[in-house]
Amino acid sequence: MIGTLRHRGPDARGVHVDRACGLAHARLSILDLTGGGQPMAIDGGDLVITFNGEIFNYIELRSELETKHGRRFVTRSDTETILHAYAVWGDRCVERMNGQWAFALWDRKRERLFCARDRIGVRPFFWAIHEGRFLFGSEVKAIFAHPGVRRALDLHGLHEVLTFWCAAAPRTVWQGVSELPPGCTLVVDASPRAGGRVEVKRYWQLDYTIDDSKDEAERTEELLALLVDAARIRLRADVPVGAYVSGGLDSSVIAGVVKRHTQTPLHTFSVTFEDPDYDESGFQREVVELLGTQHETVSASHELIGRVFPEMAWFMETPVVRTAPAPLYVLAGLVRQNGFKVVLTGEGSDEMLGGYDIFKEAKIRRFWGRQPSSEMRPKLLRRLYPYLKNLQAQPDAYLKAFFHVRPADLDSPFFSHLPRWRLTQQIKGFLSQDVKAALARHDPLEELRGRLPREYTSWHPFAQAQYLESTILLPGYILSSQGDRPAMGHSIEGRFPFLDARLMDWAAKLPPRLKMSGLDEKHILKRAARGLVPPRVLERPKQPYRAPDAASFIDPVTRRSRHAYVDELLSPERVARGGIFDPGAVQKLVEKVRSGTAVGVKDNMAFVSVLSTQLVIDRFLERFESGLPASLQAIP
Amino acid sequence: MSDIAQKISDFIVDNLLLGRTVDIVGTSSFLEAGIIDSTGVLELVQFLEETWSFSVKDEEMVPENLDSLARLVAFVNKKLAG
Numbered sequence: 018m019i020g021t022l023r024h025r026g027p028d029a030r031g032v033h034v035d036r037a038c039g040l041a042h043a044r045l046s047i048l049d050l051t052g053g054g055q056p057m058a059i060d061g062g063d064l065v066i067t068f069n070g071e072i073f074n075y076i077e078l079r080s081e082l083e084t085k086h087g088r089r090f091v092t093r094s095d096t097e098t099i100l101h102a103y104a105v106w107g108d109r110c111v112e113r114m115n116g117q118w119a120f121a122l123w124d125r126k127r128e129r130l131f132c133a134r135d136r137i138g139v140r141p142f143f144w145a146i147h148e149g150r151f152l153f154g155s156e157v158k159a160i161f162a163h164p165g166v167r168r169a170l171d172l173h174g175l176h177e178v179l180t181f182w183c184a185a186a187p188r189t190v191w192q193g194v195s196e197l198p199p200g201c202t203l204v205v206d207a208s209p210r211a212g213g214r215v216e217v218k219r220y221w222q223l224d225y226t227i228d229d230s231k232d233e234a235e236r237t238e239e240l241l242a243l244l245v246d247a248a249r250i251r252l253r254a255d256v257p258v259g260a261y262v263s264g265g266l267d268s269s270v271i272a273g274v275v276k277r278h279t280q281t282p283l284h285t286f287s288v289t290f291e292d293p294d295y296d297e298s299g300f301q302r303e304v305v306e307l308l309g310t311q312h313e314t315v316s317a318s319h320e321l322i323g324r325v326f327p328e329m330a331w332f333m334e335t336p337v338v339r340t341a342p343a344p345l346y347v348l349a350g351l352v353r354q355n356g357f358k359v360v361l362t363g364e365g366s367d368e369m370l371g372g373y374d375i376f377k378e379a380k381i382r383r384f385w386g387r388q389p390s391s392e393m394r395p396k397l398l399r400r401l402y403p404y405l406k407n408l409q410a411q412p413d414a415y416l417k418a419f420f421h422v423r424p425a426d427l428d429s430p431f432f433s434h435l436p437r438w439r440l441t442q443q444i445k446g447f448l449s450q451d452v453k454a455a456l457a458r459h460d461p462l463e464e465l466r467g468r469l470p471r472e473y474t475s476w477h478p479f480a481q482a483q484y485l486e487s488t489i490l491l492p493g494y495i496l497s498s499q500g501d502r503p504a505m506g507h508s509i510e511g512r513f514p515f516l517d518a519r520l521m522d523w524a525a526k527l528p529p530r531l532k533m534s535g536l537d538e539k540h541i542l543k544r545a546a547r548g549l550v551p552p553r554v555l556e557r558p559k560q561p562y563r564a565p566d567a568a569s570f571i572d573p574v575t576r577r578s579r580h581a582y583v584d585e586l587l588s589p590e591r592v593a594r595g596g597i598f599d600p601g602a603v604q605k606l607v608e609k610v611r612s613g614t615a616v617g618v619k620d621n622m623a624f625v626s627v628l629s630t631q632l633v634i635d636r637f638l639e640r641f642e643s644g645l646p647a648s649l650q651a652i653p
Numbered sequence: 654m655s656d657i658a659q660k661i662s663d664f665i666v667d668n669l670l671l672g673r674t675v676d677i678v679g680t681s682s683f684l685e686a687g688i689i690d691s692t693g694v695l696e697l698v699q700f701l702e703e704t705w706s707f708s709v710k711d712e713e714m715v716p717e718n719l720d721s722l723a724r725l726v727a728f729v730n731k732k733l734a735g
Contacts, residue, residue, distance in 0.1 A: 407692045407695060411695075412694075415714065418716050419690075443687050446671070605667065606671045609668060619690045619693075
């Protein structure tokens, strides 16, 4: 099983087996390079752990454990800190940790396996029960490597991908495989009395109860202090730490904080695009010049995105609706080539501090919905999505029609996300008749409604939108398919200062007007960032990270597929064999892409969804035994 | 079905529905039915202009002219009548 995860930890491998439990670990050595091997045991082998991630406040925790609780450490690693923390504080040890982790800790005396995942879902954790055995791993492929485990797509999970862009934990796109939700612990009680009972408990969640006790200036100072410390503890490593610079505000702030507030020499990395609609290299250069960092770039051409997409499918282990993970995989490769293992990035800022256009869109729609006959209010819709040319080309009447607020929507707990989810669900039109029939009675929104926290309805609408974005798309797609997976595909660890435990708790309670003042997104971050980033980066309209989709696979000029696998996997025979999509509908879509007229969001999402599903079927259902794609055999 | 209606219907089936089965004649609002999205309306207008050699003005790009098969046929007839 651990052999399938070699990319996550190419530096060392270890196994611990006792009577009831076996743990394995593939190590990416970052802290305590010589003493931090795993699985690691203390107390004469009574407590053993396999752990992926970082506990950034391990130095402070260790000091407390040594001085107040008399614990004796033999290594300098954060891994050992978890073991002692568990020995002293039990299951609640996770509440004291600030970091990004997934671990399984075997408590031999109590015959229980204690597993946990970080608050927001940076590091992954999957599990399954097979013939009475509890199997787990950082990726699903580790579970599939266990002899006899059945591999089959979960149609309800796929339905969630075609709604939310990802399956929402605990559901996955794989039958019988669960994901431990972020902010949760899981205990397997292996004592004879319990017989392997599994219990999942939530230990943390975002709390959007507003704290309006301080003014904007005080809050701005607090944010800067939090960011500086979040970045400082994320520089703790025994290997050099780099940073991504996208050209946008968030990664620029992180690079600026490191440069201005620490002594760390900074090496930065960017991906550029040949298509000017996606390329931000002009802004990237400005940031790099201002900060004076050593900088490397890599260009993600359409051809390259299409070429690496099958490798990405192997790492993502799920269909996706966008190609955006692929350029990040290329970027991680650049980092690895330069000898780095760790990068800081700006992920999480949009979710925690209110940066996404979906928040702005919801604000305008709600404002308009209160006065539906207003001619002036819908004119604000022009302020949305300035980077979407086709949307901007719409006549007013159609722009209004697309964002039209249905009276019933105003009462929906999902008001902010209904346009996005409805648009994505249109991909279901391409499903085969059998799959459509199987999903006819499944409603992902109804299921989600049942999982919302009790306090949800008491939160401000802006906070409700933030909650949905932070608990579904962030862990399920942004931190996974665009975060952990492309980075770990090249044995790179991403670290995210905006997802510091203290910062997330602080940001959730921040009054919405400080997040979005009028239609000024991330208002307070822009105030805190003055002097840290170039003024032009501070003032530019938000442009979310995107990558060319269908054009990465079929050249709209020559009308030919860029790679042989595209024609093969989208052929009517292979689509029919996969059983998920309707071959006729897919052929029409492919013809449209080939003709160069598939320029809309919906067609592009549908194309990427079909192709990524076909790749997942090919790699995981049809050819899993062949192991890693050939191009990945030579990971350094 | 008239020749105009048939041409429009074929265009929608081949370029916007892409194999999905929807009752185009019976659909009262293409927007509500999800047939037309943000680029679909631009594709549709381009098709009308190229097929019947007239130009659609900005103020004519409204759901009243484009949001159902019956409205589209009426709009094309009006444009052709000059």
